[in-house]
Amino acid sequence: MSLLRCAHIAPLRRTIPSSLRLSARRGFAVQTRRLAAADIDAHDPHHEESFEEFTARYEKEFESVQDVFELQRNLNNAFAYDLVPSPSVIIAALRAARRVNDYPTAVRVFEGIKAKVENKGQYDEYLRELEGIRSELGVNLKESMFPEGQA
Secondary structure, X not given: OOHHHHHHHHHHHHHOOHHHHHHHHHHHHHHHHHHXXXXXXXXOOOOOOOHHHXXXXXXHHHHOOOOHHHHHHHHHHHHHOOOOOOHHHHHHHHHHHHHOOOHHXXXXXXXXXXXXXXXXXXXXXXXXXXXXXXXXXXXXXXXXHOOHHHO
């Protein structure tokens, strides 16, 4: 141990009783082990989020939406991923749009789905799955409001 290090530690040894120094060292060792085990979680930038975690996170986000800005920001973030959000996320988004009284965004949600799916069959499946919520909230599709031939 160098002289400089000894000079730095000596005042601490005088002020902290030896029983506390030992327990502090043990507590530190336990704490570092806990942190090492907790490093492998969703906050790790290299952690791959599962589809179920994604769905749960965005359902929670849309349930807490209080204004149009939050709704549109969450929709933008949800659709930015390389996947199509699950119907439960879309239902939460549509309910949030109704809660903040934003009908145009509710219509745009279906345009986003249409753009994200790989083919028309998948889009039709989403429409069948979400038919109940669409009729409950009175959300029309863009293609029914503005048919291709009349635009």
